[in-house]
Amino acid sequence: MSYIDYYKILGIPKNATEKDIKKAYRKLARKYHPDLNPNDKEAEKKFKEINEANEVLSHPENRKKYDEHGKDWKHAEEFERAKQQQQQYQGSRQQQYSGDFNESDFSDFFESMFGGASRQRSRSTMFRGQDFNAELQLDIKDVYASHKRTLTVNNKNIRITIPAGIENGQVIKIKGHGGKGVNNGPNGDLYIKFNILNNTSFKRDKNNLYTTVDLDLYKALLGGDVTVDTFNGKVKLKVKPETQNGTQVKLKGKGFPVYKKEGQFGDLYITYNIKTPTKLTDKEKELFTELSKLR
Amino acid sequence: MIMDRENLISVQEFCSLYKVPETFITSLYEYELIEITTTDNTQCVRVTQLKNIEKLIRFHFEMDINLEGIHAISNLLNKVETLQDEIKRLHNKIDFYESN
Missing domain, CATH: 2.60.260.20 (Urease metallochaperone UreE, N-terminal domain)
Incomplete structure (x- = not known):
């Protein structure tokens, strides 16, 4: 776990105003947002960094804590005590990404400084749960006939039918097996990409x-x-x-x-x-x- | 609440839950970015469209993209999707010839 320079990620100086931060975030979001870069893992990685930087810098309490102790992240435990007293921030929709994210989408550095509690969605709106993506490697012989298979996704066993004739690189959607919906919103979907290995003479x-x-x-x-x-x-x-x-x-x-x-x-x-x-x-x-x- | 039987949600309720103005949804419809179904004089959207509408909401409210921009982006994203499918197909074809 190493120190992350959130200002550098957003390309702003240390004395940037809230308006500057918002502007920089939006500019980068328009470039790297996963909605605008489908199936682009590099853009997704970059956007997660941008989103994390924005989570910290766009909220005064988090920013203050980061500015004071950011480089000294090893003493994060001490910060936790202060965090308890910290009021939950009230963000605005414009400042937060509400797409498909989960705990692991934030860096260890962020987790150690701010923990999970600081990342609260300000909205009480209903949203679909996040979509999960998984990859499944199968031998070509396995997809010659339809068969059932049990997969474990996020500690849940899901029994699916793999239809015969599925192609290499094909993605199938398992409806409702993604993340839980927010505020009674529908669950997300599970997308499985099939990698078909062919070691036959065919x-x-x-x-x-x-x-x-x-x-x-x-x-x-x-x-x-x-x-x-x-x-x-x-x-x-x-x-x-x-x-x-x-x-x-x-x-x-x-x-x-x-x-x-x-x-x-x-x-x-x-x-x-x-x-x-x-x-x-x-x-x-x-x-x-x-x-x-x-x- | 959500009309489960028909998988429809009224525009009014949708806007209330998602905290977006109804005019935004109407505009999306006018730009042919979403479909609106009228049932018993109530304008509704299909639950299957939720994922897409959420994406359009993010474009507008999080990324500050206006409706003309969203319209252009949606068209380009459709093309990206088609091209990605084509690339996948061609990759499989290359694998086929390279392994010969």
Whole structure:
């Protein structure tokens, strides 16, 4: 935990007036506010710093305490006693961010100096609870079929159904499982981002799967049967005579499940990779030479 | 109170709870930033819109952005969202080709 220069964060001098602080805060809020920077973690981090600086400097009592003892944060306990006598401040809406924040959104430095009690919302208005964001890493095999899974979010177990066919990076909303609403406002929502790992031999593009199958020269030339792996088992394919290297065949409905469309599947595309024989025997060389003379 | 059955909340009650003037909500409607539903001669907003309306309230009352600004920002944010979805899709596509 290190000292935080709140004046520097807001870009204002130590003798800044309340008006200056408000102006600086609003200017930076318009640049870094999470509402204006969706899914931007850097902006969110920056805004938390700005918000914290504003929490301290925009309230005279907090500012006074910070100015007097800020650098001496290690003696924060002593400040706590003084804090008990401190009246709860009456902030204004214009000075406080009311978006999605929780205890952990303030620095250790702030917590040690001001504790949780100093951060009271001045409004008695109803607001939705904060939205929670979580990430879930799954193997591609886990999302081939719908299944139920229990997640622990903020010490609460939530049982959710993970629909088959969910995509890498996809976010799903679990309604009402975010933070509690303020003053009887509705609860926030839980957003889960899925990171899908794929260590199989199948490449996925949405609902379609792609794979490569090795084919020996003779089967490619003369045709025949080949057994190939699909995502959910093996299938036998007929290889046409004179199949060229790189030929792609489509196995309809053997791809990945279509998200939230039960029973529907994408296709599996198989590319043949023809392997030419190596370490030829003298007899083979002789026969290949003979063959080459026929063309 | 909130009409649970239809998931609607009257504009009047909303404004009272959120301590915002009714004219602000009306203006948001005029700028086509929110939808207002009239039921039994009462203007209401859908509870599903609350998150968005709260965001618009923050723009105006916390960040001091006027309605024209909010209108422009909302349009740009919609574009950002579309582009972020597109980036996600393209990332998955790049992963597909890079792993080949």
